[in-house]
Amino acid sequence: MNKDAPALVVEDATAGIGPLTILDGVSLELGSREVVAVLGANGAGKTTLLRTIAGLLPPRRGSIRLFGEPIEGRPAHEITRAGIGHVPSGRELFPRLSVADHLELGGRLSSPARRVELRQRMLEMFPALGQRLGQRAGTLSGGEQQMLAIARALMTDPRVLLLDEPSTGLAPKIVLSVFQTFPLLRKQGVSILLAEQSLTLGLSAADRAYVMDQGRIVLSGNAAALAEDHRVVDTYLGR
Amino acid sequence: MRRRRARRAGTARREGASEVGTLALQLLVNGILLGGLYVLVAQSLNLIFGVMGVVNLAHGSIIALAGLFTYWFSMRTGLSPLLVLPLALAGGAAAGAAGQRLLIEPVMQAGAKAGLLSLIVTFGLSYVLIELALQVFGSDFVSVPYLQSSWKLGALAFGKALVVAGAFAAVMSALLYWWLNRTYSGKALLAASQSPTGALSCGIDVARVRLIAFGIGVGLAAAAGVLVIVIMPVAPQTASDLTLLAFVIIALGGLGDYLGVAAAALLLGIAQSVAGYYLGGNAEYVLPYVLLLVVMLAGPGRFRRLG
Numbered sequence: 389m390n391k392d393a394p395a396l397v398v399e400d401a402t403a404g405i406g407p408l409t410i411l412d413g414v415s416l417e418l419g420s421r422e423v424v425a426v427l428g429a430n431g432a433g434k435t436t437l438l439r440t441i442a443g444l445l446p447p448r449r450g451s452i453r454l455f456g457e458p459i460e461g462r463p464a465h466e467i468t469r470a471g472i473g474h475v476p477s478g479r480e481l482f483p484r485l486s487v488a489d490h491l492e493l494g495g496r497l498s499s500p501a502r503r504v505e506l507r508q509r510m511l512e513m514f515p516a517l518g519q520r521l522g523q524r525a526g527t528l529s530g531g532e533q534q535m536l537a538i539a540r541a542l543m544t545d546p547r548v549l550l551l552d553e554p555s556t557g558l559a560p561k562i563v564l565s566v567f568q569t570f571p572l573l574r575k576q577g578v579s580i581l582l583a584e585q586s587l588t589l590g591l592s593a594a595d596r597a598y599v600m601d602q603g604r605i606v607l608s609g610n611a612a613a614l615a616e617d618h619r620v621v622d623t624y625l626g627r
Numbered sequence: 628m629r630r631r632r633a634r635r636a637g638t639a640r641r642e643g644a645s646e647v648g649t650l651a652l653q654l655l656v657n658g659i660l661l662g663g664l665y666v667l668v669a670q671s672l673n674l675i676f677g678v679m680g681v682v683n684l685a686h687g688s689i690i691a692l693a694g695l696f697t698y699w700f701s702m703r704t705g706l707s708p709l710l711v712l713p714l715a716l717a718g719g720a721a722a723g724a725a726g727q728r729l730l731i732e733p734v735m736q737a738g739a740k741a742g743l744l745s746l747i748v749t750f751g752l753s754y755v756l757i758e759l760a761l762q763v764f765g766s767d768f769v770s771v772p773y774l775q776s777s778w779k780l781g782a783l784a785f786g787k788a789l790v791v792a793g794a795f796a797a798v799m800s801a802l803l804y805w806w807l808n809r810t811y812s813g814k815a816l817l818a819a820s821q822s823p824t825g826a827l828s829c830g831i832d833v834a835r836v837r838l839i840a841f842g843i844g845v846g847l848a849a850a851a852g853v854l855v856i857v858i859m860p861v862a863p864q865t866a867s868d869l870t871l872l873a874f875v876i877i878a879l880g881g882l883g884d885y886l887g888v889a890a891a892a893l894l895l896g897i898a899q900s901v902a903g904y905y906l907g908g909n910a911e912y913v914l915p916y917v918l919l920l921v922v923m924l925a926g927p928g929r930f931r932r933l934g
Contacts, residue, residue, distance in 0.1 A: 480825035
C-alpha cells in the first residue's frame with residue numbers, strides 16, 4: 389500500500405452483463421479523506437460503477453487501484469478485506485439477523501480489540517442502533533436500516549467507503565443525519581465515493597463530483613462549480 | 628343394586644377415558660420421536676436450499692444410499708448401525724463438498740439459469756445414485772433389525788430403535804441450530820443465505836460458505852439415512868419419497884426458518900402416527916402428498932427464498 393497514492397483510482401473501466409455494456413471506459417479518482425459524488429439519472433451506470441469497484445462485477449477492461457494496489461478482478465470478499473467498504477443499493481441487510489449480528493459479521497475482519505473499538509464508535513455514531521441491538525434487521529425502519537448498512541460496512545474498518553444511493557426512500561431529515569457522519573468519517577481517515585441520483589444532495593455532501601450518462605463520465609469538477617453548471621441539469625434531462 | 632351398577636359404569640367410563648388418554652399419549656410420543664428424525668431429514672435439505680437456492684433432488688437418494696450402506700455394514704459385521712453415523716457424517720460431508728465443487732459451483736455461475744441448471748444436475752445425480760444403489764444393494768426393501776424391543780413406562784411402550792433414532796436426530800438438529808445461531812461461521816452461513824451481496828460486503832467468502840453448506844447438508848442427509856433404516860424399510864426406489872417428505876416439511880415450516888421446519892417435522896410425525904393408527908394401511912405414507920397439495924394450494928409462497 390502506498391500511503392501517498394490516491395485512495396482510489398479507476399482507469400478506463402468497462403463492465404457489463406452478458407452482451408450489454410453498462411460501464412464504458414470510466415475513469416475517476418478519489419483522494420485520501422475526500423468525499424466524491426458520482427451523479428447521474430436513473431440508469432446512468434452509477435450502481436454498476438460501484439459494483440465493479442467492489443468486485444461484484446468483474447471489469448472487462450481497465451484498472452482499479454486502492455492506494456496504488458491493483459484490485460480489479462479480485463473476488464468481492466477479498467476487495468472488502470483489502471479496505472473497501474460497500475453499502476450496496478437496496479442495503480442488502482440480513483433480514484432475520486439482529487443488529488448485533490450485523491455488527492459482529494462486519495467486524496470479523498478486525499482484531500478483537502479493534503472490533504470492540506469499532507462497535508463502540510458505531511453505537512456513538514448511530515445511537516438508534518444501540519437501542520435495537522437484539523432486533524431483527526428486517527423489522528427496522530428505513531432510516532435505521534440505512535444506518536445499519538453503513539455501520540456494517542464501517543465495521544470492516546475500510547479506507548474507502550462506497551455508498552450507493554443512501555438517500556433512496558428516506559425522509560430528508562434521516563438523509564441529513566446520514567450525511568452528517570461524513571466529516572467524522574473523514575477525520576477517521578475514510579474516503580467516501582457517493583453514488584447519488586439527487587443533484588442537490590450529492591453536490592452538498594461532496595468536495596468534487598463526476599456526472600455520468602449512459603455509462604460514461606460526461607462532466608467532472610468541484611462540487612460548488614458543478615452546482616452552478618447548467619450542463620449538469622441538461623445531462624439529467626437528456627438535452 | 629342401582630348404586631352398584633352406576634359405580635361400575637363410572638369405573639368403566641374412567642377406564643375407557645384412561646385408555647383413550649394413554650393411546651393419545653402413546654401416539655403423541657411416537658409422533659414426536661418420528662418427527663425428531665424428520666427434523667434431520669428436512670434440515671439438511673433446508674440448509675442447502677436456503678443457502679444456495681439449489682433444489683437438491685438427490686437428497687432422498689443420499690439418504691437411501693447411506694441407509695442401504697448401513698444395512699450392508701450391519702449385516703456384514705454384526706455391529707451396531709449407529710457406528711456408521713460418524714462415517715456417514717464425514718464421508719457425506721466430503722462427498723458433498725466434492726460434488727458441490729465439481730457439479731454445482733460451475734452451474735452457480737450461470738446467472739439467471741443457475742436454478743434450472745442445478746435442478747437438472749441434481750435430478751441426474753439422483754438417478755445416478757439410485758442406479759448405483761440398485762446395482763450394489765438390489766431393489767429389495769430392507770431394514771436393520773436393531774433394538775427391536777420396547778421400553779415400558781406405565782402403560783406406555785416406546786420402541787427402543789425409534790427412541791434412539793429420534794434422539795440422535797434431534798441432538799444433531801439441535802447442534803446444527805446452535806452452530807447456525809451462536810457461532811460466527813454459522814451466522815456467516817445464515818448471512819450468505821439471506822443476502823449474498825451483503826455477505827460479500829462483510830468480507831465473507833460466499834463461494835466457500837456454499838461449499839460448507841453443501842458439505843454439511845449432504846453429511847446430515849447421510850446421517851439421517853443411517854437413522855431412517857433403523858426404524859423403517861428402505862429401498863433405492865424410496866429416494867423420491869424421502870425427497871418429497873423433506874420438501875413438504877420445508878414448505879410447511881418455511882424455507883430458511885429452522886425453528887419453523889423443526890415444528891413442521893414434529894407435526895408431520897404426529898400426524899403420521901395418528902393417521903397410521905386410525906386409518907391404517909398406507910394412510911401415513913399418503914399424508915405427505917396430501918399435505919403438499921394443501922400447502923401448494925394454501926400458500927406456495929413459502930417456497931420462495933427468504934431475504
